[in-house]
Amino acid sequence: MKYKRLIIYLLLISLTLTCGCSSQQQRQSIAVIVKATDSDFWQSVRRGVNAAATEYNISVTFEGPENEEDYLKQNELISRAVQNGADAIVFSAIDYYQSANAISAAADAGVQIVVIDSGVNSDKINTFIGTDNYKAGQAAAAAAVECRGRSENMRIGIVNYDRNTDNGRQREAGFRDYISALPEAEVVETVNVDSNTTSATAGAISLLHSHPEINVLVGFNEWMTLGIGNAVQQLGLKDTVTAVGFDNNVISVSMLETGEMDALIVQNPFAMGYLGVQSAADLLSGRSVPDNIETSATTITKQNMFDEDNQKILFKFE
Amino acid sequence: MNKKKPRLRISVFMVCAIAVTVAAAVSLCVAISLSVYNRALMQNSETASEQAVQQTAVAVGNYLGDLKLKLSRISTEISESRTIDEFSDSIAAAARLQRDIESILVYDKNGELLAYGAEDGILKEKNSVNLSFDKTLFEEAEEYAVTPPHVQTLFEGRYPWVVTIAHKQEQKLFNGEVYIAIDFRFSSVAKQIDNVGIGQHGYCYLTDTAGNIIYHPQQQLIFSGLKTEDTSFVPSSADGTQHRDGVLYTVNSLPDSSWRIVGISYIDELITAQTEEMLWGVALSVICCAGVAALISQLFSRIVLRPVRGLVNAMKEFEKNAAGYRYTAPAEKVAELQTLSDSFEHMVGMIQSLMERVRREEITLRKTELKALQAQINPHFLYNTLDSIQWMCEQGENEDAVRMVGALAKLFRISISHGNELITIRDEVKHAQNYLIIQSFRYKNQFTYSFYVDPEIEDCLCNKITIQPLIENAIYHGLDRMVDEGKITVTVKPDGEDILIAVADNGVGMTEEQCRKILQKERSDSTGIGVKNVNDRLKIHFGERYGISIESELDVGTTVTVRIPQLRKEPENEI
Numbered sequence: 001m002k003y004k005r006l007i008i009y010l011l012l013i014s015l016t017l018t019c020g021c022s023s024q025q026q027r028q029s030i031a032v033i034v035k036a037t038d039s040d041f042w043q044s045v046r047r048g049v050n051a052a053a054t055e056y057n058i059s060v061t062f063e064g065p066e067n068e069e070d071y072l073k074q075n076e077l078i079s080r081a082v083q084n085g086a087d088a089i090v091f092s093a094i095d096y097y098q099s100a101n102a103i104s105a106a107a108d109a110g111v112q113i114v115v116i117d118s119g120v121n122s123d124k125i126n127t128f129i130g131t132d133n134y135k136a137g138q139a140a141a142a143a144a145v146e147c148r149g150r151s152e153n154m155r156i157g158i159v160n161y162d163r164n165t166d167n168g169r170q171r172e173a174g175f176r177d178y179i180s181a182l183p184e185a186e187v188v189e190t191v192n193v194d195s196n197t198t199s200a201t202a203g204a205i206s207l208l209h210s211h212p213e214i215n216v217l218v219g220f221n222e223w224m225t226l227g228i229g230n231a232v233q234q235l236g237l238k239d240t241v242t243a244v245g246f247d248n249n250v251i252s253v254s255m256l257e258t259g260e261m262d263a264l265i266v267q268n269p270f271a272m273g274y275l276g277v278q279s280a281a282d283l284l285s286g287r288s289v290p291d292n293i294e295t296s297a298t299t300i301t302k303q304n305m306f307d308e309d310n311q312k313i314l315f316k317f318e
Numbered sequence: 319m320n321k322k323k324p325r326l327r328i329s330v331f332m333v334c335a336i337a338v339t340v341a342a343a344v345s346l347c348v349a350i351s352l353s354v355y356n357r358a359l360m361q362n363s364e365t366a367s368e369q370a371v372q373q374t375a376v377a378v379g380n381y382l383g384d385l386k387l388k389l390s391r392i393s394t395e396i397s398e399s400r401t402i403d404e405f406s407d408s409i410a411a412a413a414r415l416q417r418d419i420e421s422i423l424v425y426d427k428n429g430e431l432l433a434y435g436a437e438d439g440i441l442k443e444k445n446s447v448n449l450s451f452d453k454t455l456f457e458e459a460e461e462y463a464v465t466p467p468h469v470q471t472l473f474e475g476r477y478p479w480v481v482t483i484a485h486k487q488e489q490k491l492f493n494g495e496v497y498i499a500i501d502f503r504f505s506s507v508a509k510q511i512d513n514v515g516i517g518q519h520g521y522c523y524l525t526d527t528a529g530n531i532i533y534h535p536q537q538q539l540i541f542s543g544l545k546t547e548d549t550s551f552v553p554s555s556a557d558g559t560q561h562r563d564g565v566l567y568t569v570n571s572l573p574d575s576s577w578r579i580v581g582i583s584y585i586d587e588l589i590t591a592q593t594e595e596m597l598w599g600v601a602l603s604v605i606c607c608a609g610v611a612a613l614i615s616q617l618f619s620r621i622v623l624r625p626v627r628g629l630v631n632a633m634k635e636f637e638k639n640a641a642g643y644r645y646t647a648p649a650e651k652v653a654e655l656q657t658l659s660d661s662f663e664h665m666v667g668m669i670q671s672l673m674e675r676v677r678r679e680e681i682t683l684r685k686t687e688l689k690a691l692q693a694q695i696n697p698h699f700l701y702n703t704l705d706s707i708q709w710m711c712e713q714g715e716n717e718d719a720v721r722m723v724g725a726l727a728k729l730f731r732i733s734i735s736h737g738n739e740l741i742t743i744r745d746e747v748k749h750a751q752n753y754l755i756i757q758s759f760r761y762k763n764q765f766t767y768s769f770y771v772d773p774e775i776e777d778c779l780c781n782k783i784t785i786q787p788l789i790e791n792a793i794y795h796g797l798d799r800m801v802d803e804g805k806i807t808v809t810v811k812p813d814g815e816d817i818l819i820a821v822a823d824n825g826v827g828m829t830e831e832q833c834r835k836i837l838q839k840e841r842s843d844s845t846g847i848g849v850k851n852v853n854d855r856l857k858i859h860f861g862e863r864y865g866i867s868i869e870s871e872l873d874v875g876t877t878v879t880v881r882i883p884q885l886r887k888e889p890e891n892e893i
Binding site for chain 2: 268
């Protein structure tokens with residue numbers, strides 16, 4: 001009788017093993033959930049995602065809310081991805097706090113979580129891939145100083161987006177820390193606006209109106225950069241105001257050539273997308289990945305914008 | 319006995335043997351099929367990689383060929399145009415209609431733009447940089463110059479990635495040598511390359527003949543240092559596939575171009591995954607086999623081993639208690655075992671009847687032997703005694719003759735004792751005394767004798783004619799040759815559960831060798847009962863621990879001691 005029970009156990013074990021083996025055969029799917037899908041930045045991320053998906057033979061979805069404030073939509077996308085059986089989620093958080101529960105719930109459902117670009121307040125994350133935002137903020141400050149040629153009498157206006165977005169906070173912190181170490185420079189005011197060009201332009205213009213002494217303007221993402229560029233252009237201040245921005249929107253690049261913008265901190269969204277999917281693929285096949293992968297951020301000025309390597313970073317393939 | 323030494327049991331052995339055999343067989347099969355499979359996989363991968371790269375090469379090559387064709391058509395168009403404006407209009411139309419043509423440009427020898435046609439866009443007034451014009455490359459090209467991909471910087475707010483194909487021409491319209499160039503959108507080529515996935519994990523990229531990367535799907539990673547791509551093998555590699563460290567490298571040159579497509583495919587991951595899966599399969603089948611083996615051994619044990627074990631136990635029982643064992647063959651499922659059981663049953667019966675027969679035969683033999691021994695006492699002694707009596711009568715010693723005859727008569731009466739083997743010690747002592755009476759007449763008072771018998775044990779039994787041969791031995795070997803008066807002492811006393819009968823003399827004594835010989839040898843004169851016969855009889859009757867022991871010292875004397883058990887008179891003592 002003892003033997004019979006043993007045999008039944010053995011059969012059960014073999015059955016489970018067979019199931020385990022066969023389930024490995026399916027093509028894995030990864031859901032990429034980002035802040036928006038329309039900007040140049042996220043299109044580059046998408047290209048990176050597709051490159052990795054092609055290389056690793058994985059099916060991916062690429063989704064994001066229509067505006068970069070809609071964390072509720074992001075949370076909905078997360079739970080839908082879990083329902084649809086995604087094996088991994090590559091995520092970039094609009095709100096550092098509001099998406100934490102959704103991400104933790106997804107991780108508890110057995111989904112691997114890779115965070116790119118902007119962090120989320122959850123300890124269930126397998127790896128973070130993105131720019132070192134604090135360092136990028138410092139690089140922006142350094143670029144501003146270099147473009148002015150000196151640090152004296154720097155009166156700085158900051159145009160930033162949602163206070164709860166992690167990467168914006170980190171960049172501003174890096175920037176402020178760098179500036180506070182300089183004797184003759186000060187940050188006059190920070191305005192926080194919605195993350196779109198219209199709000200950013202309006203915010204920058206009103207900032208320049210209320211503080212005419214401002215001679216350095218900084219924007220911490222693609223839309224903020226367009227905003228300050230537009231403000232400088234509309235007010236005709238391109239020779240007096242040093243404008244430092246982020247990312248490589250084609251209009252910002254054009255403004256860099258024509259002089260409204262003075263420096264761009266160009267991140268590597270392609271790398272975020274590519275490495276995000278690659279890390280997720282590695283996690284799914286049981287390989288270990290580092291906790292943190294730093295993607296590069298390059299300072300581009302008018303002088304070096306057409307260097308052969310910088311071309312590849314600054315200008316996108318359509 | 320089983321518990322002391324754990325031995326290998328057949329059922330366990332069976333399970334192990336089956337599992338090991340099957341595991342070995344499966345492993346072997348898997349190893350063979352895996353190697354065959356891997357080879358096939360490798361070939362498939364190579365073919366797939368070559369096909370993918372070749373298709374890409376053909377597509378990109380066709381693309382470039384197409385461009386050259388267009389360039390030559392435009393040249394024709396120029397020669398047909400009468401004015402520069404007319405020409406500008408026609409190339410602008412061409413650029414607008416062909417989506418992948420970014421712009422068509424005519425430069426003079428120094429790179430000054432003479433005419434252009436573009437889809438839209440405003441030409442920049444001051445061109446800080448024009449990446450589309452490469453004077454050295456254009457001049458050195460034999461027919462068509464093809465630039466690496468670069469950003470076009472001619473129009474405001476537009477930075478498309480293009481490849482410039484240029485061709486030097488003599489043109490009347492522009493009064494001399496001009497370069498006609500087409501800036502081609504590179505994204506269409508890039509898409510071709512981006513969309514190539516080779517196998518489970520792979521991609522391809524574009525290099526020049528020197529191995530410099532022209533386009534790589536992950537170039538943003540490579541140029542920011544997040545990834546490295548080793549292209550050092552490209553210049554030395556012919557078109558085809560090579561396999562290094564689990565990676566397939568496929569190189570294919572584009573026709574009529576200095577570009578090469580390189581395909582990378584990570585087959586080791588695929589092979590590792592397949593191998594892993596196979597190993598799981600092996601593990602699975604081994605477990606299944608172990609299960610089946612357990613099942614088989616269970617059946618085997620029920621049908622074969624349990625009866626065998628029963629038989630083994632039966633044999634052990636039989637060993638322990640051969641006489642009293644009863645065995646009945648149970649009904650078995652296996653014919654051989656049935657035969658075995660039946661045979662064992664038969665054998666047990668046979669052995670037991672044989673044992674019984676041997677026992678009976680031995681008893682008969684002993685009885686016969688005893689009778690024979692008892693018979694030996696008579697003749698010689700009788701003749702001598704009768705001679706003595708005759709002599710006494712002749713001499714007129716009637717009184718002595720009467721005593722002698724009386725003693726002789728008693729002697730024989732006790733010897734016979736109704737055919738009983740066992741007689742009381744009292745009778746045995748009387749027998750010895752009568753013998754001594756006769757002998758003391760014959761030896762003319764050469765010795766004296768005395769008896770010390772414990773009255774407690776006078777009713778105990780002993781073999782008849784036990785003491786007499788010992789006295790005879792004492793007289794012949796101890797006293798006969800003595801000058802002084804001999805003395806014989808017979809002592810009968812209890813010793814625990816036993817009785818000791820000692821016959822001591824003060825004769826010449828014996829050496830140790832003589833003592834031993836007396837117990838080993840039959841008497842040479844073959845009359846009467848020797849010491850050896852007494853000893854043998856005692857041992858047969860009572861067992862090995864009983865019998866005769868002799869202590870002797872030369873010129874001091876000999877004591878022969880008989881040890882027998884205390885037996886009270888019982889009616890059944892028939893032996």
